[in-house]
Structure formats: C-alpha cells, structure tokens
Amino acid sequence: MRRSGKSTLLEIFARQIVSLGISENRVQQYNFEKSIFPKEYTWLDIYKDILSKTDKKNKNYIFLDEPQQIPEFERLLDALFVEEFIDLYVTGSNAYFLSGDLATLLSGRYITIHILPFSFEEYIESQTNTTLDKYELFNNYLYETSLPQGVLLRNQGASIQNMYIQDVYNTIVEKDIKQRYNIQNIRNFDNLSKFLMGAIGSVVSPNNISKTMKQDHQDIHHNTVEKYIEYLVNSYVFYQVNRFDIKRKQQLATQEKYYLVDIGFRNLKLGKFQYQDVGHILENIVYLELNRRGYQIWIGKIGEYEVDFIVKNALNRFEYYQVTWSMSDPKTAEREIRPLKSINDNYPKCIISTDIITAEIEGINHINIVDWLLKK
Numbered sequence: 001m002r003r004s005g006k007s008t009l010l011e012i013f014a015r016q017i018v019s020l021g022i023s024e025n026r027v028q029q030y031n032f033e034k035s036i037f038p039k040e041y042t043w044l045d046i047y048k049d050i051l052s053k054t055d056k057k058n059k060n061y062i063f064l065d066e067p068q069q070i071p072e073f074e075r076l077l078d079a080l081f082v083e084e085f086i087d088l089y090v091t092g093s094n095a096y097f098l099s100g101d102l103a104t105l106l107s108g109r110y111i112t113i114h115i116l117p118f119s120f121e122e123y124i125e126s127q128t129n130t131t132l133d134k135y136e137l138f139n140n141y142l143y144e145t146s147l148p149q150g151v152l153l154r155n156q157g158a159s160i161q162n163m164y165i166q167d168v169y170n171t172i173v174e175k176d177i178k179q180r181y182n183i184q185n186i187r188n189f190d191n192l193s194k195f196l197m198g199a200i201g202s203v204v205s206p207n208n209i210s211k212t213m214k215q216d217h218q219d220i221h222h223n224t225v226e227k228y229i230e231y232l233v234n235s236y237v238f239y240q241v242n243r244f245d246i247k248r249k250q251q252l253a254t255q256e257k258y259y260l261v262d263i264g265f266r267n268l269k270l271g272k273f274q275y276q277d278v279g280h281i282l283e284n285i286v287y288l289e290l291n292r293r294g295y296q297i298w299i300g301k302i303g304e305y306e307v308d309f310i311v312k313n314a315l316n317r318f319e320y321y322q323v324t325w326s327m328s329d330p331k332t333a334e335r336e337i338r339p340l341k342s343i344n345d346n347y348p349k350c351i352i353s354t355d356i357i358t359a360e361i362e363g364i365n366h367i368n369i370v371d372w373l374l375k376k
Contacts, residue, residue, distance in 0.1 A: 001093055001115075001116075001117075001172070001235070001236035001237065001261050001262075002093045002168060002171060002172055002176070003147050003148070003149060003150075003168045004093075004115045004116060004117050004147065004148070004236075004261075005115055005117070005118075005148045006065070006091040006093070006115050007031065007065050007091065008148070009115065010029070010063045010065060010089060010091060011029070013063075013089070014027050014029055014061065014063055017061050022059075022061065023055075025053070025055065026054070026055050026058060026059070026060045026061060027060075027061045027063075028050060028053060028054075028060070028061070028062050028063065029063040029065070030050075030062075030063065030064050030065065030067075031065040031066065032064065032065060032066050032067045032068075032069045032070060033065070033066050033069065037049070042071070042072070043070055043071065043072045043073060043075050043076040043079075044075075044076075044079075046070065046076055047076050047079045047080065050062060050080065051080075051083070054083075054085060054086065055085070056085055057085070058085065059085055059086075059087055060085055060086050060087065061087050061089070062080060062086055062087070062088050062089070063089045063090075064076075064077070064080075064088070064089070064090045064091070065090075065091050066091060066092065066093065067090060067092075068092055068094070068097050077090060077106070078106065081106065081109070093172075093176065093235070093236070094176045094180070094234060094235050094236070114291075116261065116288055116291065116292055117145070117146040117147045117148065117261065117262050117288075118146040118147070118148055118151055119146075119288075119289060119292055119373070120137075120138060120141050120285075120289070120370070120373040120374065121373065121374055123137070123141050123146060123151060124137055124374075126148075126151050126152065129155075134370050134374065135356075135370055138369070138370045138373075140154075141285075142263070142278070142281060142282070142285065143263065143267065143281075144161075144263070144264060144267070145161065145165050145262055145263065145264025145265075145267075146262055146263070146264070147164075147165065147168060147262055147264060149164060150164050150165055150168075150262075150264055161264075162268060165262075165264045165265065165267075165268050166268060169265055169268065169269075172235055172237060173186075173189075173190075173193075176234075176235040177189075177231045177232070177235055180231075181227075181231050183228075183231075185220075188213075188218060188220045188224070188228075189228050189231075191213065191218055191220075192209070192213070192220065192225060192228045192229070193228075193232060193237070193269070194269045194270060195209060195212070195213065196209075196229070196232065196238060196258050196260075197260055197265065197266045197269055197270055198266075198270055198277075199258070200257075200258060200259055200260050200266070200280050200281070200283070200284050201257060201259070201279070201280035201283040201284060202257065202280070203243075203255045203256070203257055203299075204255070204256070204257070204258065205254060205255055205256075206222040206223070206225040206226040206229065207222045207225075209222070209225045210222035210224075210225050213225075229258070233258075236261055237260070237261055237265070238258045238259065238260055238261065239258065239259045239261065239287070239288075239291065240256050240257075240258055241256060241257045241258070241259065241287065241297055241298060241299055241309075242256050242298055242299065243255060243256065243257075243298060243299045243300075243301050244298035244299065244300055244301065244310050245301050245302075246300050246301065246302040246307070246310065246343055247302055247303070251298065252301065256299075257299050259283075259284045259287040259288065260284055261288070263281060263284065263285075266281075278325055279323075279324060279325045282323055282324075282325060282352075282354070282369065283308060283323045285369070285373075286308075286309065286321065286323045286352055286369070286372075287309065289372075289373055290309060290311055290321070294313070294314065295311035295312060295313055295319075296311060296312040297309055297310075297311050298310045298311075300320060300339070300343075302339060302342050302343055303342060305338060305339035305342055306339060307320050307321070307322060307339045307340065307343070308321055308322050308323045309321040309323070317347060318345070318347040319347055319348045319349075319350065320340055320343060320347065320348070320349045320350065321349075321350050321351075321352060322336045322337075322339065322340060322350070322351045322352070323351075323352050323353070323369075324336050324351065324352075324353050325353060325354055326353055326354060326355055327351065327353050327355055327358075327361075327366065328355065333361075336351050337351070337361060337362065337364060340364050341362065341364075348365065349363070349364045349365065350364065350365045350366075350367060350372075351364060351365070351366045351367070352367055352368075352369050352372050353366070353367075353368065353369065354368065354369055354370075355368060356368060
C-alpha cells in the first residue's frame with residue numbers, strides 16, 4: 001500500500017549496496033511520482049536514458065519507484081530486465097501492477113515482497129523516547145495508525161497525525177481507485193468502505209451488504225458492492241480471507257472476512273465509538289501479523305463452529321488460532337476452546353488474548369498477544 005515504507009526500504013538497500021563497495025554510478029534510483037523526465041518521453045526514451053548511464057562491464061542496480069505512472073511501463077521493465085548487467089528492483093502500490101501484461105512478461109522471473117505498515121516490534125523500535133512498557137505501548141498500537149510516517153508524527157499531536165492519515169487515504173482513493181476505475185458515485189463508495197471498516201472480523205457478503213445499505217436509504221446493487229470491494233482489495237486497503245472447511249479440507253467460495261491494512265483509517269472514518277469493538281481490532285492485528293510471517297491464511301469452519309484463523313506455513317503444516325480479548329469469563333473460555341477441541345489432528349492450536357497470566361489449556365497453548373507479537 002502507499003506510504004507503507006516501500007520507497008524508504010529501496011533507499012536503504014541502495015545505500016547498503018554502496019556501503020559494500022559498489023560504485024555509486026552503478027546504482028540508479030528513480031521515483032516516477034515526481035516529474036523526473038519530460039512529459040513527452042515514452043517508455044523507450046526512459047529506457048535509453050537509463051541504459052546510457054550504466055556500466056556495461058559490471059552489474060548495475062536499478063531502482064524504479066511506482067513506474068506504473070508511465071504509459072506501457074511493462075515494456076520498460078521487461079527491456080531493463082533482460083539486460084544481463086542490470087539487477088532490477090521495482091515498487092508498486094496496486095495489485096494492477098502485477099496483473100495483465102506485466103505478469104505475462106515476467107512470469108516466473110521475479111520475487112514479490114509484500115510490505116505492510118509497522119509490526120508491533122517495529123512500532124516499539126520507533127518509540128525511542130518513551131518510558132512506557134511493552135503493554136502500554138501495545139495499547140497505543142491497538143488504537144492508532146501503524147503507517148511509518150504516521151507513527152513518527154505522533155509526538156506532534158493527534159491533529160497532525162490525523163491530517164497525514166486523511167491525506168494517505170484520500171490519495172489511495174483518488175489515484176488508485178477513483179481515477180483508475182472511473183467511479184462516479186464516490187459517496188456510495190465511501191459508505192461501502194466505512195461499512196467494511198466497521199465489519200472487520202465479521203463474515204460478510206456483497207448481497208447482505210447491499211441489503212443493509214439499502215435499509216439505510218443507500219441504493220447500491222450487490223454487483224456494485226462486489227466491484228467496490230475488489231477495488232479496495234486491489235489497492236491493499238483491505239485483505240480478503242476465505243473460509244476453509246477443516247473436515248472436508250476444501251476452501252469455501254462464499255462469506256469471506258475482510259481485514260483493514262491500518263486501524264488508523266478506521267479511527268479516522270468511524271470515530272471513537274468503534275473502540276467498543278476491541279475484540280475485532282485485536283483479530284485484525286493478529287491477521288496482519290500472520291500475513292507478515294508469510295502464512296497462507298483462511299477462516300476455519302468445523303461443523304457449526306468457527307476457528308478465527310487456520311494457517312499453513314512453507315512446510316505445508318497447519319496451525320490454528322483463536323483470538324479473544326480475555327479468557328477470564330468461563331463462558332468465553334468455553335466458546336474459544338470448543339472449536340479447537342473439535343479439530344481431530346495434532347497440529348498446534350493457540351488462543352491469543354490480552355490476559356497477562358496464561359497457561360496451556362487441555363493441550364491448547366494460551367498466549368498473551370504482546371508476547372506473541374514479539375516472539376521471534
């Protein structure tokens with residue numbers, strides 16, 4: 001997503017390459033959101049310009065930031081990529097970036113690194129002037145933005161921080177969604193976005209969303225709802241998670257859940273009343289962390305019960321997670337334990353909560369969320 005730190009990571013890597021002894025004239029960086037080439041330049045003109053600055057006898061490191069601004073940018077990337085003396089690094093902030101022609105041209109020849117906003121560990125590392133302990137810092141992380149620049153603006157006050165978050169959100173909607181997909185009814189789109197923000201962690205369907213919005217006097221067809229959700233997912237504002245039938249070992253095609261890339265957007269669009277929904281915010285944080293750790297993720301279904309997350313790691317081993325605010329209430333504890341006990345295999349099962357004191361329960365690991373987030 002925009003402003004998640006991609007450009008900064010490219011700059012750090014470029015500096016690291018130079019620090020290892022690579023000559024600076026073999027490292028080129030271009031940010032195409034800035035006017036660095038004349039408007040009349042085609043992709044071929046840019047290619048020739050970049051190529052003219054390379055050292056043909058040695059490896060050159062080329063960094064292209066948001067090149068999808070260029071007409072036929074796919075041809076530029078492919079032309080650079082085939083040169084044996086070029087090592088190419090590219091960022092994009094929309095799923096469109098790796099669709100269509102580009103995916104065909106580079107099929108099987110690239111590695112994708114997905115960048116999310118700050119993890120809790122990174123958030124702690126950024127808080128250099130604080131006396132708060134890890135649990136107090138988590139309370140801030142739970143309710144605030146994790147966008148890198150937004151976190152750094154925290155000390156300048158909530159109004160400055162909110163202005164930044166608003167600017168990021170507006171840029172995504174305007175550049176990555178409204179212009180690209182030619183949305184005419186931006187009010188309906190914004191209301192749909194707010195609906196999804198309020199429903200994180202809940203099973204939803206386009207049809208039900210359409211019915212609910214119509215009851216609130218917002219006339220929107222379920223096909224339009226489906227398209228708008230697709231646009232938000234393609235822009236990495238939301239992540240879609242499908243349901244998985246654990247008994248039948250198959251993915252289900254309906255009633256997905258959606259998780260928000262940054263809770264700061266939710267605070268901005270829905271206001272403080274959403275703090276009441278801390279259980280789903282906690283679930284959102286766990287989803288993003290599982291995503292960072294490289295798991296494949298589903299919502300688990302076993303009979304009439306639901307498991308918050310079923311994940312598969314690189315070794316094709318499964319793990320099961322339940323997320324709840326607290327296990328102190330016996331009824332809550334029973335509700336969280338029951339689905340995990342229904343799973344008849346020996347893969348790890350875990351309940352994540354904010355409880356400070358935790359212990360294994362009937363073979364199920366119970367862990368504090370702060371400790372889980374900081375676990376290597």
